[in-house]
Amino acid sequence: MNITLHTLSEVVAFDGQTGNFNITIKQHPRYVDMDKCIACGACSEKCPKKVPDSFNMGLNSRKAVYIKYGQSIPLKYAIDPQSCIYLTRGKCRACEKFCPTGAINFNDTEKIVNLQVGSVILAPGYKPFDPTGWDFYGFGKIADVVTSLQYERLLSASGPCMGHLVRPSDQREPRKIAWIQCVGSRNTNRCDNGYCSSVCCMYAIKQTLITAEHITGPDLQQTVFYMDMRSPGKEFERYYEGAKAKGIRFLRCRPHSIEPGPDGGGVHMRYVTESGQVMDEDFDMAVLSIGLEPPEGNQRLAEVFGFALDRFGFAETSNLTPVASTRQGVFVTGAFQAPKAIPRSVTQASAAAAAASQALQSVRNSMTREKVYPAETDVRDQAPRIGVFVCSCGLNIAGIIDVKALAAFSKTLPHVVYVENNLFTCSADTQNQIGERVREHGLNRIVIAACTPRTHEALFQDTLQDAGLNGYLLEMANIRNQNSWVHQHQPEKATEKAKDQIRMAVAKVTLAESLKRQSVTVAQQALVIGGGVAGLSSALGLADQGYPTTLVEKNDRLGGNALRILDTAKGEAVGPWLSGLIEQVKRHPRITVLMQARVTHTSGSIGSFTSQIDVAGDTRSIQYGAAILATGAHESVPDEYGYGSDSRILTHLEMDDRLTASPGKIAAADTVAFIQCVGSRDSRRPYCSRLCCTHTMKTAIRLKTLNPDMNVFVLFRDVRTYGKREELYQKARQLGVIFIRYALESKPDVRAAGNGIRIACSDPVLGMPVEITADYLVLASAIVPNDIQDLVELYKCGRNEDGFLAEAHPKLRPVDMSVDGLFICGMGNYPQPVEETLAQSQAAVSRACVVLNQKEMQLDAIKSVVTDKCDGCALCVDVCPYRAIRLVELSPETASSHPYARKVETDPALCKGCGLCAATCPKGGIYVQGFSLDQLHAQVAAALAQHANLYEVVKE
């Protein structure tokens, strides 16, 4: 209701300033009336014009009238004017003829829309790298060389081969597949993409594992040819190790070229192994792991909006303002800012929403729309009077199912007093008509036999509410998605099934009750735990959005790890910026900073939490609607490579401290060596600490800049300078930093001697042992989460195996915790650099504001309720995954209202309506409203009623 979509549109002009921009949008004609289109697909079926399907990367064809893919929003067809026969040659109009709703409109024209907005967010995405010009990979010439995106479509159940993987040349199942990484990434030779695309290593691993699910058998062989395997994200390293354990072959080399396979199918490759052996191998298929490029039209977008692009063509941003473009009030997010995968794109999107809304804080909710409904009829004492509306959905239902027979059948069902068949039950006019029928016939329960409640229940609930009925007096019979569409060749059986579906819906709705959505009065204040960069920027963000915020820091100093960080990956000085941030937080009228403070008790749930906080011995109580956990992580203390035995063996932060205190002394060194992955990526900590490779590059470059004659060695396993950080790796190499790879099984040997630290290892390029004598050895030690056991117990929130706080969903809800009302950001979630921490903090602010913006928070009504039969046995307490149930002893005063001395109570704010309690309870003491055991039994009985009758007849 508060989002307007302008599809097929482009911005042609833009001016103004933050809070008051004018945007001119050119909207291209769709030739389909969105209000009339019901996405039945009749137009597309009849359209005679086939064109390559760009969504399936040209692997199959679509029609000139089309939807891009099944989950498109809005789910409305469009005519592609470049391909449409009528629009190009003036004849055809087949779609118009067959459209059941008259939605085709060939008179549609281009429109200019002018908008006034306060902030702008740009999310134009990326362009997949096109390897067409690279003849040595044979793409476009050898049929079985595909890009990773094509392969993705081949694997997809909604793709051109319905998920049954076949190779293009002969449509046979491939058994031996090779992936080539870094095609169009980390390459300054054939293209100018000097950056790492960040996502390809992980998607290649994912594709190998999904392939293994599709194709089984011992002869399935999958090989990934790579340069550095980059899995620096949360749970990524485990995924990589898991793939290795499942037999996926990872080869560190770059095949020079791909040639056609032996008999017209597959490919032939020649490559050199790490040991120098030349190999010739045939594969059934080769997948090019293509990189991400800036989107088409990026230059024009930058010109229209007046912001800068970086040298690759991505939007320029500062590491300290990660979603702000160089034009004030214009924000950027997703892969347009830098190549990134889904979790960080989603996080950044929320961050951009926070940044965009912050400027508009003073006018918040002034233009939002809210719907008002008439008073609800009380149906408790009324006998059920059910109305059944059978939808034809054009021909989608009526083409298979006999809807007239269905309507006639519905009339015979108990309590049904009115039945109607509609061409489209969801159309606006039918909605009004339903309201009239409710009044005319005194209907108090409604069955809609149409499509799925998952997409249409909310719409029909709204219709009921408009008619003065509670929205939960509705039941849908899904006779389209789960009937006519899937039984197209069995119309009679489909009709029989539809009858059962309606009988089941009627049986259930007969027992339906008016349900009240509970609401919670929201404490419009926030709590932030942790006073590092994540906590500071979260607190500032929340306060700037207008919410009083309490910041709790356990130490006596704000700033956290950032106090010791010299600069960002881009070289922006952290110190002065951090001092400014701390000052802003301390001075902010809406922020209360509590130092040497710990949360000791917590109760309540989303919208209304109460906590006791111990502040240097004094206890105070605060109320808040949402909390952000920014509990942080720290550099671990190494227990190998002689750390602690010699003052010349340092961690990263210790080296930074020395570079700040006495740069001259360090610059005088002859040789400095780094060892990567110290305590990371091993059996004890099977994760990548994400930060260390970049940190090493920064320090190595700094050393080489201070003293170009210094010998700098980096002993590494995989260099993981993801995204634009690859530039730092390039620069380090250009400056002469020497990189020597070691394997986990043959770690470098370190011995402190009088003249320096001796480091012995084997150089895989030279194929021989080397010994380095260094003045300093820097250990890139693992980042480990801070100890937050107390908070985990207080909030009952989850952590992963490594001790980092868990998100509700790693991709879709990356800053929400599984406990509603709690949000995470910063290194407590996973090791990450300043710009990612800042984006995550802003995202957490954005998500917390969704809670805090409401005075009253409406909860769904599908919740557990306790009945008189509950005797307090508490079996349900243990099974509740949301800890929404607690046992209460009834006092003598309240005991009279309940037959037992004990009972359970539920917290509706925590309950998700899953009903594990109801299935566990042996005595009907608890059930989920809207899905009561009686209702489910009635449905089962109704489903088998026809059969049961026959059964009775046979018995007689």
Added chain:
Amino acid sequence: MQTPFEPRIIGFLCNWCAYAGGDLAGVSRFQYPPNMRAVRVMCSGMVHPSLVLDAFSLGADGVIVMG
């Protein structure tokens, strides 16, 4: 001639996964036998054992809980 066996199957489908999958099968026009009657539940964990027994006692040939 014997009529072919047409089993009556009661399916309990979790709203968030199996039921959504059923809808997607429809959008994708995957054809499957019309022998199952679906009961939508908010979680497969909601399915009380008595519902399964009930289905069998009323003549169901099979019960499938999907979640």
